Amino acid sequence: MAQRHLDLGWLRTFDAVGRLGSLTRAAQELGLTQPAVTYQIRRVEEQLGLSLFHRSQGGSRLTEAGEVLFRAVRASVERIDDAAQETLRKARDPAIRIFTDYGFAAFWLMPRVADFRRLHPKAEVHIVASQSLEDELERDTDAAMVFGARGDFPPSAKLLIPERVVPVCAPGFLERYGPFDDPAQFANVPLLHLETTEKARWLTWATWLAAHGVAREPEQGDLGLNTYGFVIQAALAEQGLALGWIGLVDHHLAQGGLIQVGPEITRHDRGYWLVPSPSAHGTTAALLDWLINET
Structure with a gap:
């Protein structure tokens, strides 16, 4: 028509x-x-x-x-x-559409949206996920929840989760390669890398290790994966050490599937930001306020 x-x-x-x-x-x-x-x-x-x-x-x-x-x-x-x-x-179509990346959708957003819908059973929520975030703020969505620095987003953006990163691995991997008493030891074990076609806005193994005075680039024996969900699955399968973002790996840490094996690095100027549409109102505004309170 x-x-x-x-x-x-x-x-x-x-x-x-x-x-x-x-x-x-x-x-x-x-x-x-x-x-x-x-x-x-x-x-x-x-x-x-x-x-x-x-x-x-x-x-x-x-x-x-x-x-x-x-x-x-x-x-x-x-x-x-x-x-x-x-x-x-x-x-x-009064559905609420939220754009984010795969890892944040799976590990943080979807469980909380499920809780919200139990309180608001008539609310219809669509989560639009993509690993490419180049045009996230231009998409036809009611809000974006994306990773970056304060300067990457408009003044209306609100910080949901600051970047807090710890090295994690499965108990079996720790038994084979550990214990790890110093970050320098990580240079000698397989690492799991989150690959991206863009310049990484988050900590990578290279930048995390450099912060502890260790120089190491990806090498043979490492494993690169293009979504954070795959990284976590590989870590659970004892394939290597992964960087764990607090807020995304909390469940696995609490259940014992993953273990923190090194110190935390926090960057308060970076993290996941909520970028609402200027026209967000009604149920959309209620959901966004609820998610902010959840943090």
Whole structure:
């Protein structure tokens, strides 16, 4: 079914003629007569005192002035159409959409959303997870919960969990390779790395070890994985030492599946931030407030 567009008068008419290069085709697209389209274009030209199109038997080609106006009108029409569709979507689908990464979704967010839905059984929550966070703040979501520094986010962002990182491993791995009395010993055992195509915004083994005066890069025997869930699964399977983010590995530490085997590093300027949509209200605002209180 064709999308219904808001009536933007001359803007949509000018956009159609500029895109299609033809008064006739623009009239057909808009469901108007060609004289009606011609009239609207002439009215705009009269108001500006400029010709916007070169007219010929082959169609209507934008003048230099027309090109300038067309670029602005095209962008405006697209943004208005997108906003209108978003308004309709939210009216039809009141679900709360939250964007985050896979690890935070699995280990922190989903258990708490489950608790919230027990208190608010009619609330519909969609968690949108991605390992690539390059465009997280541009997505069609009601809030983003993403990792970074204070300067990465707008003033409305709230810090949910500061970055607190400890080395962890399974009890069986500790029996084979431990005990670990000094971080320098980690340089001689298999390490589990969270791989990323972007510049890491979180602590890596290289930066964690460097903070303790140990130089070590990934080497043979290590294991690289592209999601944090895989890293934790590999650690539970006694495949190596992992970096454990407090807030994400708490359950495994409490249950004894993982053991802290080294000192903690805390960076209070970094962590997981809640970035709400400016339009968040009602049940969305209630959920976000509830999640903030959970921290």
